[in-house]
Amino acid sequence: MVSEKLIKILVFELLEFAAFSTPTLVIVEQFATAYQTTMGNPEKTHYWLIVSCSIAYVASVTLLIWVPIKVLLFKKHRFTKNIVGWRPVMMMYVILTTLPSFSFSIAVTEVQKNKNPLPSTLPDLPVSLVLTSLIVVDIIEKLRIYPLKAWQKCNEDRHIHTTTLHQVKTVTDQVKQQEENTSFPQPARRTEASQPSAESTQNPSPVLEEPQEPSFHSGVLGAMSQQDHRAQIILWSFVLWSDTIEMVRVAGHPAVYKSGWLYPVYIFSFISLLRIILTPQNPLHNSLGIFLQDLPFVIVRLSLIIALGTVTPVLGLCKNILVMVSYVYFNYFSKFKALSTFETSSF
Incomplete structure (x- = not known):
């Protein structure tokens, strides 16, 4: 009988290949349809030529790049161990699928501008298909290390709560020890084990008072x-x-795709997707999220609101600004001595 592990691998690989090939084929077919309609030629020579080129592109990229790298990742474990901090599968998807799909989405928009009358909105299928496929591949790559049948409880909250209690206990013991030493002076013993380090006495770790959460075990x-x-x-x-x-x-808003703002929207959206190449636990993930997504999106959204009005939600602009300010403040400004005084709140 076929093992469950083999079935899992086959299902994951088929889903990833479908997500890898489908967006390019669908978006190029829409480009061929729009181009054929604009040309006004009853013969579908250009349509089938463009569609055949898309099929040839997907087939060649699959046979020359996708399949060899997949085989290399499964067979060569030494090669896999040397890959640290980034994911080759996501890099292939972003470069070989997302980039051509976004390019042909812009091409479809430019072709439809020649129509008379202009369409009121652009179809939502290309954007949804590309990003959904990208998210599906990302989920599959994250789920590879987990079994699909066995039940596994999430222990992140319990781990954080246990770590916090351990920090509270440690700091409380240090405070009690210091009070005892000041009230009952004893001869000093110069032993490394009994003396706390200068760094721990000067900069104790902060004690966080979190609200108690209920726990339910039955019913x-x-x-x-x-x-x-x-x-x-x-x-x-x-x-x-x-x-x-x-x-x-x-980009599907008429005021955006009829103007030149279509290009910065797609360009910066693609740039924001580049951080998906990193592993989820990469220390640079949050920083790249600020520099590749929030900072460019603030510039683009603010420019769109000034030039075209509220074509983009103001909530998105507020989100990007707050994320940037909080990241810079808590990671850099809070380290200054003037802001590093520790305080506790009882309410």
């Missing part, structure tokens, strides 16, 4: 409070790219 509430890390991967994979999805959808 309906216990069933509703169950958390699985695999389900959260799927949830947060869509939430993570909601800002980019909203930005690309702005």
Whole structure:
């Protein structure tokens, strides 16, 4: 019988290949249809020529790049161990699928500008298909290390809560020890084990007072409070790219695609997708999110609002500004001595 691991690998590979090839074929077919309609020629010579070129592109890229790299990743474990901090599969998808799809989406827009009358809105299928396929590939790459049948509880909250309690206990013990030493002076013993380091006494770790959360272990509430890390991967994979999805959808607005603002919207949206190449736990992931997404989106959204009005939601602009300011403040400004005084709040 076929093993469950082999079935899992086959299903994942088929889904990834479908997500890799489908967006390019669909968007190029829409470009061929728009071009054929604009030409007004009853013969479909140009249509089938463009479609055949897209099929040839997908087939050649699959046989020359996609399949060899996939085989190399499965067979050569030494090669896989040397890949640290980035994901080759996501890089192939971004360069070989997302970039051509965005390019042909712009081409479809330019071709439809020659129509009379102009369409009121652009079709949403290309954008949704490309980004959905990208998210699907990202989810599959994250789920590879997890079993699909066994139940696995998410222990992130419990780990954070345990770590916080450990920090509170450690700092409390240090404070009590210092009070005892000041109230009952004893001869000093110069032992390395008993003396706390200068760094720990001068800069104690902050004690965070978090609100107590209820815990349910049985009944309906216990069933509703169950958390699985695999389900959260799927949830947060869509939430993570909601800002980019909203930005690309702005390109379908008539005031945007009829003007030159179409190009910066697509260009900066593609740039924001480049951080998906990194692994989820890469330390540079948050910084690149600021420099590749939030900062460019602030410039583009602010320019669109000034030039064309509220074609893009103001909420998205506020989100980008708040994320940038909070990242810079808490990671850099809070380290200054004038702002590094520790305070606790009882309410």
